[in-house]
Each structure stands twice: as C-alpha cells, then as structure tokens.
Amino acid sequence: MAPLFTFFTIFNLFLFVSLFSIADHSRARQHPKRSDSLVLGLTNARSTIKIPKESSTLNLKVSSQSSPTLDMMEPLREVRDGYLISLNLGSPPQIIQVYMDTGSDLTWVPCGNLSFNCIDCDDYANNMPMSKFSPLQSSSCVRDSCASELCSNVHSSDNPYDPCNIAGCSLSTIIKGTCSRPCPSFVYTYGEGVVAGTLTRDTLRVHGSADGGVKREVTNFGFGCAGSTYREPIGISGFGKGSLSLPSQLGFLQKGFSHCFLAFKFANNPNISSPLVVGDLAISSKENLQFTPMLNNPMYPNYYYIGLEGITLGIGSGSVIPVPAKLREFDSSGNGGMLIDSGTTYTHLPQSFYSQLLLELESVINYPRAIEVEARTGFDLCYRVPCTNNVTNAMTIMDVDDHLLPSITFHFMNNVSLVLPQGNNFYAMGAPHNSTVVKCLLFQSMDDEDYGPAGVFGSFQQQNVEVVYDMKMERIGFQTTDCASSSAFQQFHKL
Template structure:
C-alpha cells in the first residue's frame, strides 16, 4: 500500500513513500482503490498521465497478450460493483475533457449525446464517453471512473489519508497492455497531480535487473517535500519545455563518452536537446520504457565505436534471437557457473559509458546498466548484450528516450518547483533498506 509520512515542516504537508516491486520490464505500484479497498498492481510510468486499472465485473479482454502470461499472478482486476464509492465521471468534468483532449475538437458532452439546451447551460450530467488511450505499442479502451484511493503510512502505520473522487480509467479492453499503469506525468490526471504534489516533485531509485521478481526487497519511490529536500549535492539538468507536449519530462543530451578519463567523446545530434515547431525532438526520460533509445545515424556510430574498443567475439546468433544489436562472448571470471553471480563481476570488461546532459551534468552509467547477460555461462563464457535500441521513427516524437534500465542504481529526482531533474549514482538496495522498504 502507499505509505504517507507527515513532513516535520508542516502538518499540512504529506509525503508519500511507496515501495516499487520490480518485474522484468518495469516497476509495479500497489494501488488501494474502492470501498472496501481493492489492491490493484500497476506499472509506475513517468511517460504518461492517465492512471488506469484492468476493470470489469465479468471480464477483462487483453488482445495479443500471450507473451505476458508470466504476469498472471499480478494481473488482478478492479471490480466496480464491489465498491460502494465507485462512480462514473461526468462528461462536464475537467478530467473528462483532459482524457479526450487528443481525440478531436468536440465537447465530450456533445459526444455523450447531451441536448443543445444543456450544453449551452453547462448542466449536462451524462457520463463521460468511453476513451481510447495509446502507448508506444499498446492501446487501452475504458471509461473514466472515480473512487476513493487510500494511502497509509506514519511510523506505526496509523496515518491514513483518503483521496476521494480519485480519477482513473476503468479499462475493460486492451491491446498488448495486460497490467494497469499509474501515470506520473505533469497532467491533471497523473497521480502526483491528484495528490497535490505536482508542484513539489518525486524521486525514485530503481533496483538492478537481478532483483526482478524478488518479493523481499523493493525500489524506493518518494513523492512530496521529502523527495527534493536536501538534494542540492546532486547534479541537476534542466527540464526542457516542449509547448506541444507539456506533460512529458524532457532533458537535453549533449554527448556520450566511452571509457574513463577523457575517453572517446561522441557528439550527439542537436535534436536530442532541441525541438522543432511540431514539438519533435529532445530526450524523453521515461520509467515506462525499459531500454534507452537513440536516433540514427548516431546510434550506429555509437555501436561502431563500442565494437572497435571491445576485443571479444560477437555472438551474432544471440543478436538475431534477442533483437539486441551488439552481443559479445566474454570469459567467466574464476570459472563462475552461477548465472546471477557472473552479472556483477565481469562488467569491467566493457568500457564505461557516460551520458553528458545539459548544465554540465555527467552521469557515468553504473556497472551493469549497459551490457547484460542473456543467460547462464556455458563453456566458461557468457553472452552479454548492449541493452540500447534505435528509435523506430526518429522524425516524429522524441529524438531519444532515457529508459529505466539505464536508470538502475541511480537516484533520479524530479524537482518540479525548480523545473530540473537530478542524478546521483547510488546503491538502491542500501537506499531501500534505509527507508525500510524490505519486506519483513
């Protein structure tokens, strides 16, 4: 459940501390919705605004979701009929207008079939029309719903805050989206906005991949004053303002260095820090995208530089099978045969990768955030692949995406008050233990 702590500065300020459970391709929050409460597990996503949950009193239909069958233990549904506080949102609400803002120029109440008289007077109370919300590869369709969201915390777990009329999508049909999402974007529908924290900020520290599906430890997520207080020692890069897409978090990438010291600096295209008149460009920082994506031809240039500095044989058959573009067979250290142990001890065999963001911010990716083992060692070698991707459509949308895998073991602070994002490499396991997010 969401943990809420009272700030020592003022009894009116509440700070939320939330344990994030890691799965293979993202980080899961447990939402406590309804009366009586229903616990629904959803992804935490900084790249969208809408919070939605799999919903249906009888069925939930997920199309083309066969590859997600391993997630069946966390694919729980919200049942509207089981909650006495559940209501369908009105077509005249601001949330309804916002969720339909990208559909067309029509008034949602007009779409809902309200009469001209009620439209002119602004008194139509018909339900908000069904919406469709798209992601990179997925689509969801549902109805805008309101219910009570309960957040708990305090030293003894006795602090309870009820967020009444919390707005979210009650989704009954999806394409390639089997698990719900909690949006952490800047829009009015996002969780920080509805809790009143969007003018403050939040921070997270993602655990490494090797802790995926480990029920005994969680990644810390902090929302509110505690997330941004005493953080001046971090390196901060400005949030770039994109007038066409104001609800997303953009930062500017200026270069990438391979190796330590002066290294080999690769200049990146200016579109990774600039926007065109249509709002295309910039680098999106997104917890809902697993791997960092870079534009062509810069991405291919990076691959060539890396390949020239690594003297291990390519594993082209693994590249063809996995879809990753740069895989190598590297020797096991001390003949280690444990597939998990090998992930930590041989990362020095690859050159370090440093991202240079605007405002002289240099983030050296932690060991293990670039190359990752594709399986256990065989014949004293293990195959490791670069977990970066090329942007599919570099002329539309963001020029690049800074994904969650590259944010592992990095404290990332979204300082909304000062419109900046901070970075600090950190052992997120220790941070989780300090914030008592280990499961007893």
C-alpha cells in the same frame, strides 16, 4: 511508456467502439484532501529479460494542475519490463498492481473479471498474474461526469464542452452546466498498445510514512476503468505533469518526486523495494546531485524532457561523441528532445547516431561476437566475455567481470556527466559456460522520423541511479547510488 505523438486514427476508434462494457455510474465525488509530501516504494520481481521486439515505446496526452500534499508509502515491484506499484482502490479496497510510468498521465486499471479482454496478451498472461478491479464490488465507485476537467483531458480536448456534446447533452444543458451524463468512453494509445475504457472515480488509499503507514483516503481519485486493451494486460499509474496523473491528483505537481531503481540481481526478492518518494522529501537536501534542466516543450508540456549533448566510452580516456542537436532541441511542432521515461525499458537513440555508437563500441571491444545470440534476441552487440569462474547463481551473474567492457557516460545539459553503472549497459544473457558469459548491449535505436522525441532515457539505464524530478526548480537530478542500501535505510515495506 511515453504516449504516441500521433492521435487516434479513425481505424482505432472503429476498432474499439464495440469493446466498452463497463458499468455505468453517473455522479462524481468530492475533490480529494490535499497535503504536503508522499513516500512510495517499488519492489522487485523480474522473470526474464525483455527482448527488443517486445519492449515498450512511446505515447502522449495533455493538461496540468497543482496544490500542496502528505507523506505515504507504497511498494513498487520490478517486473519484466517496468516497476509495479500497488493501488488500493474501492470500498472495500481492492489491491491492483500497475506500472509506475513517468511517460504518461492517465492511471488506468483492468476492470471486470471475465469481462476484461486483452488482445495479444498471451505472453504476459503466461508469465505473471493480472490483477483486475471490479467496479460492481465497490460501494464508492462512480462513473465520472462529462463536465469534469479530467473527462476533457482524457479525451485530449481543448474545449470542455466537447465530452458533454459527445455524451448527447443538449446545448442548453451544456451552457447551463446542468448535464449530468457520464463521461464518454475513451481510447488511450501507447507505442505498442491501446486501452479502451471509461473514466471512473473511486476511493484511493495510500500509506503515510510520517505516521507509521496509517492509511489515508483520497475519495475522488479519477482513473480509467479499462474493459478492453491491446497488448496492455497490466494497468498503468501515470506520473506525468497533467491533471490526470497520480502526483497531480494527490497535489504534488509543484513539488516533485524521486526514485531509485534496484539492480536486477535483486529480482524476485520480496523483502526489498526500490525507493519512490513524492513531495517535499523527494527534493529536500538534494544539492549534492547533478541537475540538468527540465526542457519545456510547449507542444507537449506534460512530459519530462532533458537534453543530451554527448556520450563518452571509457573513464577519462575516450573523447566525447557528439550527438545530434535534436536530442536537446525541439522543432516548431514539438518534435525532438530526450524523453526520460520509466515506462520504456531500454534507452533509445536516433538511428544514425546509434549506428555510430555501435561502431565506436566495436572498435574498443576485442572479445568475440555472439552472432547467434544477437539473431535470437534482437540485440545488436553481444560478446563472449571471459569470467573468472563459472558462476551459476542468478544473483551474481550480473556482476561477473563488468569492468572488462567499456563504461558509458551520458553528458546532459548544464555540464552533467552521468557514468552509467556497468550493469546498465551490457547484460548477461545466461549463466557462464566454458569460462565465458554472453553479454549484450541493452540500448536500442529509434527510427529517424520527423515526429516525436528524438531519444528516450529508459528504466534499464536508470538502475542504481537516484533520479530526482524537481518541479519547483524545473530540473532533473542524477546520482549513481546503491539503491538497495537506500531502500534498506528508508525501511520500505510491502503492503
């Protein structure tokens, strides 16, 4: 859910200035123990396909840090527009489900029960429960100090004195480092949402896979305690490269992580989860994968960029459709490149190139268009595809005659060719009817603006692909995989 490439407007600040009502805690705790490898998991529970008008887009924040680590296990659950991970926060622990997001840094949770206010969230509230964290119910919860590094980072400040000045500290106490005022409330923006809250520290409990799932404690975990949000009812666990992110605070920043998102046919299956591994285990013995360079964006160093060089339709027959250079290059302001983002549902491509791709697909697909479905859903290419039988089982709809539609191959830098699994391109909009099923292309266009990433590689297109973020070698690896088999092999389990 990559952060917006524009910072908060004065309007946003005034809009949310009256929305902060979180309990005031003043002293930060000791830094967490560091270790050397983590294993996490993502479980599946998708209700309905998310249409483009609702899909999440992009955001942005800053900073970076590192250290050694441990082994642990958590479940990630697939929902309508992302993958959930359960966080055990507080003393006694409260289980809060949040999105796993490689496109942002901050981990935040909805705080309070009646006091939490989410504006324009009725659609989410009606479709899934929203777990909330209560600071007053945790004996170890404290408000972070204005002098902490995380406080500067959540306010996107290059000057560590700024938050203490905002908090009302005198210049003498700022210079001496003696001001203990709490970190001022923050506003964090996403493409379609805004989060207002306070930076908080509390105990985070995780499971160690090496010792049979024994709980380990991180006593100084920094996260946002959100009292008010706009279109963001569910918390987010940031997996970016900045010091606020979950991997950074757990000490994995110089190692890496990997995930393997389950196919949609496993939605609502509580007995299986998508493998998510953090640390040494994520990057060891992975030389069989294809690796593309992790592009360095000096203006936005905390996000994961890769370079797209072309797209091919069909296996072995089609010619490569060249893509705009901005999908693999940055301008002097840091705009361009392709962001890889688990928090953005569908892959986004520049408008002009996306239109060209649609024309190429139309030229090789001879099935009738489902224009009324396109109008209803907002997807751009929907076809009535013949199927061999009227399968009504929701577990198998996704697999019905996928081979009748062209495959799509992404060509990344370093001669990496990733043939997207067929279920990642066109998606069945419902059960077959009269021996046909309507399938729509689940890609989207990005406005041809002069700021932000030129494209985004979204989570839908990453299903059944093992994706490895190798921080040591500064590269990202891909390999098409049966993620369900991988999950069974790893024996991932729910909390």
